[in-house]
Amino acid sequence: MAIEGLSINLATTRGQYDFREAVEACLKQDITAISPWRDQVHKIGLKEAARIVADNKLRVTGHCRGGMFPAADKEKRAVQIDDNLRAIDEAAALGADCLVLVVGGLPEGSKDIGAARDMVADGIAAILPAAKAAGVPLAIEPLHPMYAADRACVNTLEQALDICDLLGDGIGVAIDVYHVWWDPKLDSQIARAGAAGRILAHHICDWLVPTTDLLLDRGMMGDGVIDLKRIRGVIEKAGFDGPQEVEIFSTDNWWKRPGEEVLATCVERFRTVC
Amino acid sequence: MAIEGLSINLATTRGQYDFREAVEACLKQDITAISPWRDQVHKIGLKEAARIVADNKLRVTGHCRGGMFPAADKEKRAVQIDDNLRAIDEAAALGADCLVLVVGGLPEGSKDIGAARDMVADGIAAILPAAKAAGVPLAIEPLHPMYAADRACVNTLEQALDICDLLGDGIGVAIDVYHVWWDPKLDSQIARAGAAGRILAHHICDWLVPTTDLLLDRGMMGDGVIDLKRIRGVIEKAGFDGPQEVEIFSTDNWWKRPGEEVLATCVERFRTVC
Numbered sequence: 109m110a111i112e113g114l115s116i117n118l119a120t121t122r123g124q125y126d127f128r129e130a131v132e133a134c135l136k137q138d139i140t141a142i143s144p145w146r147d148q149v150h151k152i153g154l155k156e157a158a159r160i161v162a163d164n165k166l167r168v169t170g171h172c173r174g175g176m177f178p179a180a181d182k183e184k185r186a187v188q189i190d191d192n193l194r195a196i197d198e199a200a201a202l203g204a205d206c207l208v209l210v211v212g213g214l215p216e217g218s219k220d221i222g223a224a225r226d227m228v229a230d231g232i233a234a235i236l237p238a239a240k241a242a243g244v245p246l247a248i249e250p251l252h253p254m255y256a257a258d259r260a261c262v263n264t265l266e267q268a269l270d271i272c273d274l275l276g277d278g279i280g281v282a283i284d285v286y287h288v289w290w291d292p293k294l295d296s297q298i299a300r301a302g303a304a305g306r307i308l309a310h311h312i313c314d315w316l317v318p319t320t321d322l323l324l325d326r327g328m329m330g331d332g333v334i335d336l337k338r339i340r341g342v343i344e345k346a347g348f349d350g351p352q353e354v355e356i357f358s359t360d361n362w363w364k365r366p367g368e369e370v371l372a373t374c375v376e377r378f379r380t381v382c
Numbered sequence: 383m384a385i386e387g388l389s390i391n392l393a394t395t396r397g398q399y400d401f402r403e404a405v406e407a408c409l410k411q412d413i414t415a416i417s418p419w420r421d422q423v424h425k426i427g428l429k430e431a432a433r434i435v436a437d438n439k440l441r442v443t444g445h446c447r448g449g450m451f452p453a454a455d456k457e458k459r460a461v462q463i464d465d466n467l468r469a470i471d472e473a474a475a476l477g478a479d480c481l482v483l484v485v486g487g488l489p490e491g492s493k494d495i496g497a498a499r500d501m502v503a504d505g506i507a508a509i510l511p512a513a514k515a516a517g518v519p520l521a522i523e524p525l526h527p528m529y530a531a532d533r534a535c536v537n538t539l540e541q542a543l544d545i546c547d548l549l550g551d552g553i554g555v556a557i558d559v560y561h562v563w564w565d566p567k568l569d570s571q572i573a574r575a576g577a578a579g580r581i582l583a584h585h586i587c588d589w590l591v592p593t594t595d596l597l598l599d600r601g602m603m604g605d606g607v608i609d610l611k612r613i614r615g616v617i618e619k620a621g622f623d624g625p626q627e628v629e630i631f632s633t634d635n636w637w638k639r640p641g642e643e644v645l646a647t648c649v650e651r652f653r654t655v656c
Contacts (some may be wrong), residue, residue: 214591219609221564254528256564257591257607267566290495290530292541317488317531322593333531335493 114378115141115169117311117355118148121370123363127152130367131160137371141167141351143208143309149198158201169206169353170247170282170309171199176212177231178224178261185227188212192235199244205350206247206308207239208282213258224261229271232279240278247282247308248272252290254322264288265297272306280306283343284355286313286326289334295342302346310343312336312382313356324359328373330381340382352382388652389415389443391585391629392422395644397637401426404641405434411645415441415625417482417583423472432475443480443627444521444556444583445473450486451505452498452535459501462486466509473518479624480521480582481513482556487532498535503545506553514552521556521582522546526564528596538562539571546580554580557617558629560587560600563608569616576620584617586610586656587630598633602647604655614656626656 116139118130125133127148134142142161149157149171161168174195179185199207211228214221232246239246248268251260262268265288268281281301288294301307314332319325329336340352354374356362362370390413392404399407401422408416416435423431423445435442448469453459473481485502488495506520513520522542525534536542539562542555555575562568575581588606593599603610614626628648630636636644 214607219607219612221607221609225566252528253526253564254593254596257589261564263564264566290527290535290537292499292538315531319528319596322528322596333488333493333495335495338493 109138110140111138111375111378113351114139114375115143115167115351115353116371116374117143117172117353119145119172120354120356120362120374121367124367124370127157128160131164131166133367133371135164137375139371139375140165141169143168143170143172143353144202145172146195146198149202154198154201161202167351168202168204169351170208171195171202171204173208173210174235174246175209175260178212178215178227180215180217185231189231189234192231193238196235196239196242196244200242204244206245206280206282208247208249208309210249210251211260211262213256213261221256221261228262229274232271233275236275236278245308246279248279249282249284250287252287264291264293265301266293269297269301269304269306272304280308282309282311283307284311285334285336285339286311286315289315289339294339298342298346302348307343307346307348310340310348310350310352311355312352313354321359324357326356326358328356328362329354329377336382352378354378383412384414385412385649385652387625388413388649389417389441389625389627390645390648391417391446391627393419393446394628394630394636394648395641398641398644401431402434405438405440407641407645409438411649413645413649414439415443417442417444417446417627418476419446420469420472423476428472428475435476441625442476442478443625444482445469445476445478447482447484448509448520449483449534452486452489452501454489454491459505463505463508466505467512470509470513470516470518474516478518480519480554480556482521482523482583484523484525485534485536487530487535495530495535502536503548506545507549510549510552519582520553522553523556523558524561526561538565538567539575540567543571543575543578543580546578554582556583556585557581558585559608559610559613560585560589563589563613568613572616572620576622581617581620581622584614584622584624584626585629586626587628595633598631600630600632602630602636603628603651610656626652628652
């Protein structure tokens with residue numbers, strides 16, 4: 109019987125499985141919701157990936173990822189827009205709940221984070237009509253401030269929701285606990301997002317103490333300091349009852365273990381601490 | 383002739399100098415403002431440190447540091463309060479502009495960041511009367527959100543200023559660009575702090591890309607992505623014209639170089655990029 113409310117972001121078993129293997133391994137554990145990364149889909153081919161999704165009646169809780177809008181010149185920004193349009197088509201073909209946007213950081217050589225943020229808003233505005241036409245909601249994922257320079261200059265839910273309010277319908281947020289757990293305004297901004305119908309995804313993992321690498325040392329739920337049940341409660345109260353999607357980047361630990369063990373642990377922790 | 387507007391936080395040459403050596407090295411470069419750490423003062427003795435400060439007419443832009451309020455039980459919290467009271471006395475003896483507060487993170491085993499934040503507000507409230515009596519302003523230093531778990535659960539200027547507003551006079555903020563440069567509300571909160579007369583210190587260094595260690599990989603001004611001149615402009619416009627205090631933790635780079643080179647580089651960068 110399918111495990112209700114649990115999705116696996118396929119980055120979590122990136123070290124072990126390709127798309128097809130990951131789906132098979134998830135199904136063995138009765139996990140029927142996934143969120144793939146574009147390179148994983150490209151490797152197997154979009155059509156085949158979509159067929160596997162349809163044949164197995166999988167829920168795709170998000171397609172990872174669009175974004176990366178800021179660039180040093182207009183031409184490079186246009187290339188990024190084109191790439192985002194392709195990502196929207198892929199998300200539509202997969203029937204994904206949303207296209208996750210990691211918006212991008214500072215262009216090479218720039219110290220102007222304000223300008224980068226303007227490029228993000230402009231970039232999203234440029235792709236929003238296509239996303240709406242394709243029926244693919246865009247999910248801005250605010251990233252932890254430690255990624256402001258090199259990955260995403262949208263760093264709080266409040267900031268992401270301000271962009272949403274500017275742009276109107278068809279856009280919302282992906283709430284990843286890793287990025288937002290520390291935010292003193294977390295509860296109020298989750299409530300704001302829910303009231304506006306803008307919660308599109310809920311990602312989980314844990315913040316380890318100590319954290320030894322800025323990018324690749326995320327923890328399994330329960331191994332860190334994030335109060336996952338509390339945050340889930342706030343998110344549900346705000347009206348979102350979609351799956352919790354496990355997304356763990358972990359070079360030195362979870363990516364090195366057998367995929368079966370990783371997924372079994374996800375299931376066990378989902379049932380006990382999430 | 384003294385270099386106007388530059389202070390050296392003695393953590394910057396922690397790998398090279400003790401208190402006395404650091405002061406001598408600063409004076410050789412015409413730097414007449416410093417900010418010591420408590421362990422450095424304790425090692426030479428408070429009286430001797432205060433004598434060196436007075437004899438050389440040094441400005442002490444801050445005493446580092448009080449704080450670390452959250453703890454698992456009342457007794458431990460009381461121990462912290464006592465320690466903060468001693469830090470206030472030291473700051474007074476040194477004639478410091480402020481006592482910098484790194485407020486502390488989650489108590490051992492806790493996932494309740496809300497409770498930790500309450501303990502911070504309670505702790506500051508408990509020491510504020512003594513600080514006012516001693517004429518030592520308390521400077522809450524919001525730390526980068528990547529330190530929320532283990533060093534400081536006050537992570538934005540807005541949050542720090544909310545605590546200040548709650549507690550009244552005698553308290554303000556230390557604005558360290560490393561911790562706040564990413565904040566989308568940076569300019570508005572600096573303006574708010576200035577309007578309330580709450581800017582007590584301005585710390586500088588730089589955010590390196592990539593950053594290889596969460597704690598000990600801070601960059602020299604100009605080597606990273608922070609627009610230091612722009613932020614200084616916002617701070618001055620808000621009414622603060624005190625020194626910029628260089629605070630760099632850098633195990634693998636600056637702490638390994640000759641102290642003289644480090645200080646000379648601070649002076650050169652202060653003159654060109656700050």
